[in-house]
Amino acid sequence: MDKGSRETNRVAAVFITLIVLLTLAALYAPRAWRAVESRKAVTSVKPFTPAVALWLSTADHRLKLAPQTDIPLFARGTEDADIVVDTDTRHQVMDGFGASMTDASAWLIKNRMSASQRHALLEELYGEPPDLNMNMMRLTIGASDFSLNVYTLDDMPFGETDPQMRHFNLAPNLDYLIPVVKQALAINPGMLIVASSWTAPAWMKENENLIGGELQEQYHGAYADYLTRYVDAYRGQGIPIFALTLQNEPLYSPVSYPGMIMDPATRISVIKSLGPKLASRTPRTRILEWDHNWAVPAQPLAVLADPGAARYVDGVAWHCYEGSPFEQGKVHRAHPDKDTYITECTGGDWPLDMNGELLWFSRNLLVTGTRQWARGVIYWNLALDENHGPQFGGCRLCKGLITIDSQTGEVTRNDEYYAIAHFSRFVLPGAVRVRSTDTDADKGLANVVFQNDYDGSIVMVVVNINTKARRFSVAQGKIRFDYTMPAESVGTFVWNQAPAAAWVRRALQWLNVKSPSVPAN
Numbered sequence: 001m002d003k004g005s006r007e008t009n010r011v012a013a014v015f016i017t018l019i020v021l022l023t024l025a026a027l028y029a030p031r032a033w034r035a036v037e038s039r040k041a042v043t044s045v046k047p048f049t050p051a052v053a054l055w056l057s058t059a060d061h062r063l064k065l066a067p068q069t070d071i072p073l074f075a076r077g078t079e080d081a082d083i084v085v086d087t088d089t090r091h092q093v094m095d096g097f098g099a100s101m102t103d104a105s106a107w108l109i110k111n112r113m114s115a116s117q118r119h120a121l122l123e124e125l126y127g128e129p130p131d132l133n134m135n136m137m138r139l140t141i142g143a144s145d146f147s148l149n150v151y152t153l154d155d156m157p158f159g160e161t162d163p164q165m166r167h168f169n170l171a172p173n174l175d176y177l178i179p180v181v182k183q184a185l186a187i188n189p190g191m192l193i194v195a196s197s198w199t200a201p202a203w204m205k206e207n208e209n210l211i212g213g214e215l216q217e218q219y220h221g222a223y224a225d226y227l228t229r230y231v232d233a234y235r236g237q238g239i240p241i242f243a244l245t246l247q248n249e250p251l252y253s254p255v256s257y258p259g260m261i262m263d264p265a266t267r268i269s270v271i272k273s274l275g276p277k278l279a280s281r282t283p284r285t286r287i288l289e290w291d292h293n294w295a296v297p298a299q300p301l302a303v304l305a306d307p308g309a310a311r312y313v314d315g316v317a318w319h320c321y322e323g324s325p326f327e328q329g330k331v332h333r334a335h336p337d338k339d340t341y342i343t344e345c346t347g348g349d350w351p352l353d354m355n356g357e358l359l360w361f362s363r364n365l366l367v368t369g370t371r372q373w374a375r376g377v378i379y380w381n382l383a384l385d386e387n388h389g390p391q392f393g394g395c396r397l398c399k400g401l402i403t404i405d406s407q408t409g410e411v412t413r414n415d416e417y418y419a420i421a422h423f424s425r426f427v428l429p430g431a432v433r434v435r436s437t438d439t440d441a442d443k444g445l446a447n448v449v450f451q452n453d454y455d456g457s458i459v460m461v462v463v464n465i466n467t468k469a470r471r472f473s474v475a476q477g478k479i480r481f482d483y484t485m486p487a488e489s490v491g492t493f494v495w496n497q498a499p500a501a502a503w504v505r506r507a508l509q510w511l512n513v514k515s516p517s518v519p520a521n
Contacts (some may be wrong), residue, residue: 026275052495054482056425058417059358059488064413065421073479073495081475082263082439083450085458089435092340095192095375095452096336097366098136099382100344101181104146104390110176113409118183121402121411124381126188128249129425132417135188137377138343139181139241139506141197141230142172143210144248145257145394146381150210152201152258153233154226163222168229170237178237185239189295190429192242194317194343194378195234196291197227199247199258212253217269224273230279240283245291245317245343246270248376251299252292264302266307271352275312286314292344294449295323303334318374320365328372340373346380347416348397361419362490363463367446369434370423377423379416422492426459429453436460437516445472445485457496464489 049069051361056063099105109118124131142152154168162168170178185191189218199210200223207213215223231241260268271287278285290300300316303309315338316331328340345365348355369377384391384400391398401420403412430453448462464470464485471484474493485491 002075002508012229038457050052052483052493054483054494055213055357055422055492056486057422057490058486059356061356063486063489065418068286071481071483071493073481076475076478076480079435079473080446081480082443082472083437083447083449083460083474085460085474085476086435087451090451091433091435092370092375093343093372094370094427094429094431096135096429097377097420097427098134098138098191099420100138100140101177101184102140102144102146102381103148103177104384104509105146105382105400106177106180107390108385108404108406109180109347112385112404112406117409117411118180122180122187123487126184126191128188131425132421133188133424133428134420135190135424135429136192136194136376136378137181137184137382139177139193139195141195141227142199142361143258143392144198145254145392146384146390147392148390150258150392152210153230154201156201156203158202158208160294162201163219163225165225165229168226168233170233178239181239182237189321192376193239193432194243194316194341195230195244196245196248196343199260200226201412205260206466210257210258212255212261215270217264217266218267220266221273221364224270224277227274230275232279241285242355243288243314244274245276246272246274247291247294248344249319250290254394257418260316264299267303271303271309271312275309276415279312287312288315288317288339288341288343289313291319293318293319293327295325297327300331301334304331304338310335312339314396315375317341317343319343320322320345320369325364325368325372325374328369328374332373339375342374342377344367344378344380346395346397347399347414349399350397356415358415358419358490359463359465359488361416361448362422362461363440363465365447366419366423367461367463368440371438373449375418379420422461422490426492426494428454430454433460434458443470444471445470457494462491462493475504 012520039153051072053070055067056068057065061314089427106195123131125134143150151172152169154165155164156162156167200215202210204215204219204223205213208215223243227244234241245262246267247262255262289303304313318328332340348360366377379401381398383402383404385404385406388397401417402414426451431450434451435480436447436449444466447460449458449460451458458476462485466487468487469484473480473482
């Protein structure tokens with residue numbers, strides 16, 4: 001059969017299939033809502049239902065992302081609702097959620113798990129729903145406080161320099177980091193990777209040490225070359241770098257692990273050198289400014305005030321350790337053309353958090369963080385062991401998203417895992433945050449709402465920080481529902497008002513046909 005005949009038959013098959021699907025969707029869809037759940041490749045939610053699907057987690061660990069009985073939808077009527085969802089008011093497009101593949105995390109996964117354990121874990125973390133569907137990752141450029149030793153990718157003997165980067169090499173990353181990242185990418189090829197440097201090579205710094213110090217002015221251009229070489233070298237390994245930050249926590253000079261002070265003037269200078277280098281590459285790696293705490297918005301604002309640097313800055317990266325995510329909103333309002341990302345936040349076995357951190361991470365980091373314009377949220381260590389390591393100085397009580405037993409390879413899923421899962425399993429890349437009534441301050445019910453581009457489904461995450469159950473109502477369009485949220489709990493609610501159209505969109509995806517309403521990737 002020639003190519004023209006094959007195409008003609010394919011078009012005919014698609015047309016006939018669409019007619020059948022439209023008829024079935026109109027006549028029989030109400031009987032078939034549950035059948036689509038078996039299609040793992042689309043989503044973990046119960047899409048296209050005439051009711052609201054719900055998954056719950058509770059701070060007392062009684063429920064952990066547990067599916068609940070569907071909530072009935074009914075006509076909205078004229079009564080006021082606590083949360084009004086307006087899908088016509090659309091905000092940022094979401095890129096996704098994830099965690100950092102630190103040296104410690106990769107080493108544990110590669111060296112403390114069997115091949116079958118490793119495969120199962122990576123599938124669970126990066127596989128499509130009902131797996132966790134994490135599609136963002138942060139890497140450290142050189143060592144961090146969660147590495148097994150101190151290094152950069154261009155270390156030289158004391159007193160020697162290498163401004164031409166002749167000795168640049170990925171040798172420190174070849175044993176476990178790069179192989180594990182490649183395994184994750186094989187599962188989720190669309191992973192967006194943000195890379196952050198903890199320090200320049202010692203020969204570029206005024207103290208000639210990887211710990212502390214500042215970048216010498218004469219090496220601003222060389223440092224830009226170093227970061228560019230990293231992007232090129234990782235691309236050569238089949239690992240594309242979505243975005244770079246110049247320096248992790250540039251206001252902090254650690255005394256026990258790699259770090260470097262980098263003031264706004266230095267960052268501006270490096271960006272002006274780095275920006276043109278990255279602009280000449282396809283696809284272009286983005287530059288994210290700041291990569292430090294919410295508490296100091298004046299720092300990224302100072303860099304963005306320089307037109308020569310701002311033209312190359314794509315967004316601002318934030319950490320959670322001081323201040324409030326509302327500072328993200330201040331910078332966004334000043335520069336609405338710049339994206340917002342949260343690139344680091346960690347939980348730990350702190351004395352004040354022995355009862356768990358599900359509510360804090362769900363409410364402050366994820367709900368408020370995305371309401372304040374974050375397009376992506378990346379937790380700190382993906383995995384640590386039962387001793388909070390391996391580590392090289394720094395945080396002694398930090399927790400990973402998961403804990404890997406260093407003797408057996410068994411996995412414990414921490415509160416932060418479930419907080420992320422309430423978003424990553426349901427809010428698909430390309431989803432748009434839509435307007436919803438803010439009920440945090442007056443009701444203790446934090447909420448954020450998204451609409452998935454893929455099937456039009458609505459995803460709402462609600463966090464009840466109250467010590468008692470709270471009843472609330474939700475209205476969207478012509479429908480509404482009521483629910484009583486358990487005390488100290490997190491819920492993901494999913495519903496869809498256009499089941500027939502969603503069935504057609506799904507059929508087009510199955511047939512690998514581009515729908516006018518679903519942009520091709």
